[in-house]
Amino acid sequence: MTKGTFLITGASDGIGAVYADRLARRGHDLILVARRADKLAALAQKLEAETGVTIETLSADLSTPDGLASVEARLRSDAAITGLVNNAGIAGETSLVDTDAAYLTGMINLNILAVTRLTAAIAPRLTATGSGTIINMTSVTALMPDGFTAVYPASKAFVLAFTEALQVELGSKGVRVQAVLPGITRTAIWEEEQLAHIPAEMVMEVNDMVDAAFAGLDQGEAITIPSLPDIADLDAYLAARAALRPNLSRDRAAARYTA
Numbered sequence: 001m002t003k004g005t006f007l008i009t010g011a012s013d014g015i016g017a018v019y020a021d022r023l024a025r026r027g028h029d030l031i032l033v034a035r036r037a038d039k040l041a042a043l044a045q046k047l048e049a050e051t052g053v054t055i056e057t058l059s060a061d062l063s064t065p066d067g068l069a070s071v072e073a074r075l076r077s078d079a080a081i082t083g084l085v086n087n088a089g090i091a092g093e094t095s096l097v098d099t100d101a102a103y104l105t106g107m108i109n110l111n112i113l114a115v116t117r118l119t120a121a122i123a124p125r126l127t128a129t130g131s132g133t134i135i136n137m138t139s140v141t142a143l144m145p146d147g148f149t150a151v152y153p154a155s156k157a158f159v160l161a162f163t164e165a166l167q168v169e170l171g172s173k174g175v176r177v178q179a180v181l182p183g184i185t186r187t188a189i190w191e192e193e194q195l196a197h198i199p200a201e202m203v204m205e206v207n208d209m210v211d212a213a214f215a216g217l218d219q220g221e222a223i224t225i226p227s228l229p230d231i232a233d234l235d236a237y238l239a240a241r242a243a244l245r246p247n248l249s250r251d252r253a254a255a256r257y258t259a
């Protein structure tokens, strides 16, 4: 019996390439998406030979309207696709004032718009069958935007909020939705020079990160932070946020604003 096909964005390198490896070894057919067709083809050939699953590659620039539309169309129409890993993303900005506006637009298109539209493209089919999996790659910077750069952490905070909302909307209809928040992970998103200046105990190897994310998925976690030693810390954070909820919308301003 088929285990269903996963479409993975940003599968030509780094975290996405390891997801491809792990999902192939779990018996899933794959559709690998990224811009570099040669890298996708080489990975597909290797994994097909090693695992026997069927792997297709789609070369697309997800920061462009045409590239995004081509992958969206596939997600809408291909009933074999039962899983989506929204992984493609870029960082690389410097300060807001020094970063080219076109670069920031590309980052927002890829990190936010593509994640939104690809999820919206697959969601109707998954909710109709009451099954399937969506994995969204966010970042620990979603929880600590201060002290990093401005747009990248904000894009990842979007993905986290988007995913948490979908856990209610799609989760109630049988779709599994996971947010993965890696810390610093050794991939080409970082220059070697940058990693050399970060304490080694803060840098996770990419295989370890993805294996932990799968363990979180298998344990039914909605939010997986591979490096967080004590899950009670995340629970406390979420509980503190939930405690605000009853007072976040009221018919009168707080007394400190009206005295």
Ligand SMILES: NC(=O)C1=CN([C@@H]2O[C@H](COP(=O)(O)OP(=O)(O)OC[C@H]3O[C@@H](n4cnc5c(N)ncnc54)[C@H](OP(=O)(O)O)[C@@H]3O)[C@@H](O)[C@H]2O)C=CC1
Pocket (backbone or CB within 6 Å): 009, 010, 011, 012, 013, 014, 015, 016, 033, 034, 035, 036, 037, 039, 060, 061, 062, 063, 064, 087, 088, 089, 090, 091, 110, 137, 138, 139, 140, 181, 182, 183, 184, 185, 186, 187, 188, 189, 190
């Ligand atoms: N590494 C880290 O420390 C962390 C990473 N993350 C997130 O993990 C995800 C993967 O990052 P990582 O593996 O580290 O980065 P890499 O740079 O190693 O890989 C990025 C992948 O995205 C693809 N990609 C980039 N731009 C586009 C585009 N315009 N259209 C389609 N595909 C594109 C790249 O392929 P190609 O160039 O062939 O298009 C590549 O496959 C990102 O969302 C990142 O924000 C989160 C937290 C920490």
Ligand SMILES: N[C@@H](C=O)C(=O)O
Pocket (backbone or CB within 6 Å): 091, 092, 138, 139, 140, 141, 182, 183, 184, 185, 189
């Ligand atoms: N991708 C990393 C930053 O560039 C991160 O999310 O920590």
